[in-house]
Amino acid sequence: MHYSQEDENFPITRFESMLKTNNILFFDSNDFENIIHHYLENGKIALSKRAIKLGLEQHPSSINLRLFQVEILVIENKFKEANNLLDRLHNIEPTNEEIFIQKANVLSKQDKHQQAIDTLLIAIDLSNTPEDDADLYALVGMEYLFLDQFENAIIYFKKCLEGDTSDYSALHNIVYCYDFLNQHTEAIDYLNIFLNTNPYCEVGWHQLGRQYFTIKDYTKANAALDFAIISDDTFVGAYIEKGKVLEKLKQYEEAIENYKITLALDDPTSFALLRIGQCYAKLGEEDLAVQFFKKAIDEDALLDKAWIAITKFYMKRLNYQKALYYINKAVIIDGDNAAYWKLYATVNKRLNFLEEAERGYKQTLELGNFELDTWLNRTDVLITLGEHDAAIFNLLQASEFYPENAEVEYRLAGLYFTVHQPEEGSFHLKNGTRLNIDYNFIISELFPQLTDKPLIKAIISEAKKTSN
Template identity: 80%
Template sequence: MNYSHDDENFPLTRFESMLKTNDILFFDSSEFENIIHHYLENGKIALAKRAIKLGLEQHPTSINLRLFQVEILVIENKFSEADDVLDKLHDLEPANEEIFIQKANVLSKQDLHQQAIDTLLIAISMSNTPETDGDLYALVGMEYLFLDQFDNAIVYFKKCLETDRTDYSALHNIVYCYDFLNKNAEAITYLNEFLDNNPYCEVAWHQLGKQYFTIKDYGKANAAFDFAIISDDTFVGAYIEKGKVLEKLKLYDEAIENYKITLALDDPTSFALLRIGHCFEKLGQEDLAIQFFKKTVDEDPLLDKGWISITKFYTKRLNYQKALYYIKKAVNIDGDNPLYWKLYATVNKRLNFLEEAERGYKRTLELGNYELETWLDRGDILIALGEYEASIFNLIQAAEFYPENAEIEYRLGGLHFSLHQIEEGRFHLKNAVRLNIDYSFIISELFPNLGDKPMVRAIISDSKKTSN
């Protein structure tokens, strides 16, 4: 095999050739470092370990190769062994900041974040290069995030930006901290100050617009996104956010224009297609609305909002057959989505397909949607189907999530009376009228045959007299 020495991957190619032939070739320590870095970057841990082993055999005094060894030990959660290697390296080079960075990494992986911070601060005191300082400030900021000390994190992420004003990761982290602390005013102040010195920073304008959007100052949000677009007229995110603002301002035609620009700048996104559909629906242009809803699910069949929008579109127009057709397609694509099953149940209920509606509500509950409405709707359908025992079991489960709920108690009272379980019926009905007499209509609606029963009438009327 012929190698070109001009090939920047030449050491890597030689190394992999060596592994295949079992020949032992010599590499200088920096070549080994590049090879190991390549394997770690690509998640090839076994090859990285092999390169470290061979590297240390050829360069046993290399500090950097030992530091790579520490990285592998941390990946394998061998923290004690990593500490031992670092202690030996510290004895050899007590002023090597990289050793402290790795020590901090080992501490962080063990959730010893304050100790990791203290160790990183030592590394910062040793550093004298702005680029390294910025990386270290970012590491300290992240450790403070792990401790939920957002104010301290902000301090260090700001230091990152003082070192490098294009460190947009730090800028995002600052805004994230302010958001978490619900300090939108402080975020806006900081971003405006940052923009005073960096007026063409599209990322900062974008973040500022999102802050104004959060506090519902849509005029200023719109202006901020305009400046983001002026700074970079290919910034897809700014057009998307501007579209959302224009929707809030009910300027649907302009919102559509902005969303359409994103389709021209980049591959179509399901979000933009969906929003265009909603805008056309608000404008009363139903054909275009449904056209874009369908494009949304063509683009991303797993986007539940797309299928839900189509189903609700037809449901609002009382076209339940078409609504059922599309929600069935959604359920076939993702049968574990409770939102799909809830809609499936609702549409079947409207079509009076009660068995399918009950199946939909049951599946919704199985998938963790424990809303009161879901329990009640399923219970009512079981009553309509004459499945009284199943309805009681369903409502008892509901009562675990919603104890002392009048709507549940009226239904349980009516069910037990219907099954001639008089004591249970009296117990639940008395509970129900005690909790809320205004829901007593449930008995006449769901159990019309019980309205003339003297005991039922007496419990309800006595309660009405007492409340008056």
């Protein structure tokens, strides 16, 4: 049923004035259905219930009003009552497809997805209208998604698109399934067939561009995104993807143009501003690069990629003071970001601010970044600071994550010899030489005072003999 806005609002206005005055007015059952639908759409459950109650008083035999009752029961998680009511309705009208659709909805809400699918297939058999079938196929597809049966989901989303080519969510779901199955060539084949019959579908071209981007065919990706933009020249997502493709093709000026179009079409996104900054950096336009990095940060102070980009930009140019200024600000804004602390540690280490560097690595580890180089860098800073016991403790923790690691073992050996525990030192040095003899330079590099120790020399030369 298609109403204009005024037609649709008239029964609602009449209904609400009736509620205020307590005068009972008569509405036909269609009006009640529209009133209830309006309240459900707007989440006004109490008013929906009032309308259902009054509707059934005036039209006690209306199956559709009873089906709205089922919807309310489902919203309230009263599945048993919903089922009982559906069984009663099924006895009255055994071929009403709506009853099966609602039954499937109840089953789905109870995680009985296979039963929901079987029930929806009955509804499809009973249905007389191809448009409704498209919606039902989409529902079956969703149930298969719940079951992680992506191949089956694809079949039904495709059937849905055959019935309704404008159902973009079905198209998105098909591509999502292909992505999940890593079937990019299949996705590309399907999208090309779909676009042959729907050549102006900007969503299809956009998805095709993204698939080509994934398989690194940037020229084809670029062409597909051009078609998306021809089909809809205000499609922000297509310009963003095209910018990413042009960056891969090293066409930085054109990439900037595409990102800038998105700024004009919509509210600026920190992502686009950051990418423009990165492109200017690649072109050597340093002032513009910094300008756009700052804009990205102003747009979204929590965008860690922007803080990291501006810090690394200055590090690359060996301007560590500036790099430190920005990473300090980032750490203040979001102190729980391990990537910030790691960068903070690196910058401080370059500036020889060792206590701060150590603090940075410690925070990085505490926030769950257990990369090997974090453990090793923290150890090396602690060694330089003369904190040998702390360095040993740090490495013993690291060895739980990285057992049998030569870089850890050589460092432990050097530390134990330094704190005059030659037995532990020998044990770890033998481990290190067994794991990788080539790493023995760690001893002379980090512990130059130990290089001439006879015991250490003997262990290393013994290992060299056996490894040759």
